[in-house]
Amino acid sequence: MDSVLMAVVIPRSQKPSLYATMPFWEDNEIRFDVPFTQMKLRTAEKLIDKLDSVEDTKGNGGDKGRLIVTNLRILWHSLSSPRVSLSIGLNTILNATTKNVISKLRGPVEALYLLTKTANNKYEFIFTNLMPGTTRLFTSVIGVHRAYLSSKMYRELKLRGAIIKHKQLQLLPLEQIVRTENGVWNLSSDQGNLGSFIITNIRIVWHADMNEHFNISLPYLQIALVKIRESKFGVALVIESVETSGGYVMGFKIDPQERLKMVYKEILSLHTVYSKCPILGVEYTLSNEAILPEDPPTLPEPEKELDLSSEIISRAINSYIADDDPESMPRPPVYCPDLGLAVEELKEGFTMQDLWEVLPPSEFVQKQNAERIANNIP
Template identity: 50%
Template sequence: MASVLDALWEDRDVRFDITQQQMKTRPGEALIDCLDSIEDTKGNNGDRGRLLVTNLRIIWHSLALPRVNLSVGYNCIINITTRTANSKLRGQTEALYILTKSNNTRFEFIFTNVVPGSPRLFTSVIAVHRAYETSKMYRDLKLRGALIQNKQLRLLPQEQVYDKINGVWNLSSDQRSIRIRDSKFGLALVIESSQQTGGYVLGFKIDPMDKLQDAVKEINSLHKVYSANPIFGVEYEMEEKPQPLEELTVEQLPDDVEIEPDEHTDAFTAYFADGNKQHDREPVFSEELGLAIEKLKDGFTLQGLWEVMG
């Protein structure tokens, strides 16, 4: 049985042009800040948009065309810095640079505040990402973690102990659904973690049988309650509360004109980080340009690349 939390992608992925449903907050996700008049300087230079900062990701969408958007999960972020960028709306100005890695591909994002004199773009994103980085125990499976101090369990903020079961054997050394399974030690409590956390199979022997069955019922019940509204541990509050995310996202009405998709000009191409490739491809002569250029990847054309960068 797959865990309900297997569907958690918001903090683990970088996605482009997501649906209105995917822009909504999932259970446990909360909108922390909303910044209007933010330009996506790397991919949509000159286009005014809105930046939404949640406890799991940042979302940018164009105000003119909400279907043009980005969702950047905090777990994908490698580095956040501030640098000078050339914005069509602001000219040379300080911007927020975010380097990410998703599915072995590096993407770079540049966000510029169109309104002068407001540092919230930098303070909100950097502070919330720091809060995410320092609360990983809420979201990851840790082996050999520093859980005990002075013979007491170190509880996380908002964590509660519901039960203590003595005399439990850890059988996991020879190998998040929770069930009873047979092992060479007899019937055991087995917890399977999601693939995102390594797909571990953890086994525990509890005697007698009725004690084992009670433990399985209790853990399954707590897991069900938690999954309905997870605690992700990212604690950061703005002085001024933003509107709910659902009220800020605009319904994406279907266009009257049908646009044929061009499979070679993917939306994310404009966001490739310079360091994404391991080495330069061999030079070839381009009759179209009349000079030597780096060989294009299979399936890409010069015309397609000009359309993406235009």
């Protein structure tokens, strides 16, 4: 079998020897109106840039806000209503470019345009820098996104990559080899494949001796389990990746058993060190135009969390839904009893009432009451 994977059944009732750290959602998801706890930077998340006068032109036009760029995501929140916020993972961005738009606060202007995708939906985000004469918004976001894309080897499981040259691992920046073990059998076939382990401070690499393109690169970030167990080949080292990277299970045989146990302990130790301070590989240096303070970014003060239903959340994101691909087939017309007319079939999960409501009814009433009190209207 021409594969580096081995189907090993691991009883789920058994307590594994190692669990991965909580998976990073920040770079892989888009979240709307995120609570304060999710706006805080997590371990290994680094502030790269912060701009205090940015408009979310498409979703919250006319509302001045703060935009924060990290090595995992882009955060934006309104300055007047901090609970109105966005968290856009860098891995969800399909395209980052500039676009001419009309801003409620600046009029015709060149803005940052992001096309993103998560699950089955595409979203568009348009951010306008309210400080004229600066391109920092464009350079920071586009530059960080490129740095993120070029550093995926730090974070993703990779099969058959161009990572070995003349039997030498092509090291990543910030990577150091900790241990090299020859004579390691990959138990992916009936006969097994003889190769070598290269253990670094960032990942575990195995490659075949006869074919250096037959390899696997597994960052500690993607490891869910490491265990020594019995197999049909005898005692073996079993490594399982997290579900988000495919839930692969790999078996390796190392003789004698004393050497196997040493490798096992080394991996556990390095994973523990890595978990405390993950190396994500997204390195970006700002130009002289932006010099950030050493203090952490200013985030909105935590407010009393509102219990927003999924229905309200879905309405809040309607304004970000990207237009369909112009080359795709139009949806067929259907009869709408509310209008008494035939209309284009709506996307899944949306209703005609959603399209007519800018604010959910409960929020509209609350805003109306607040305005009445402010204007002394009985």
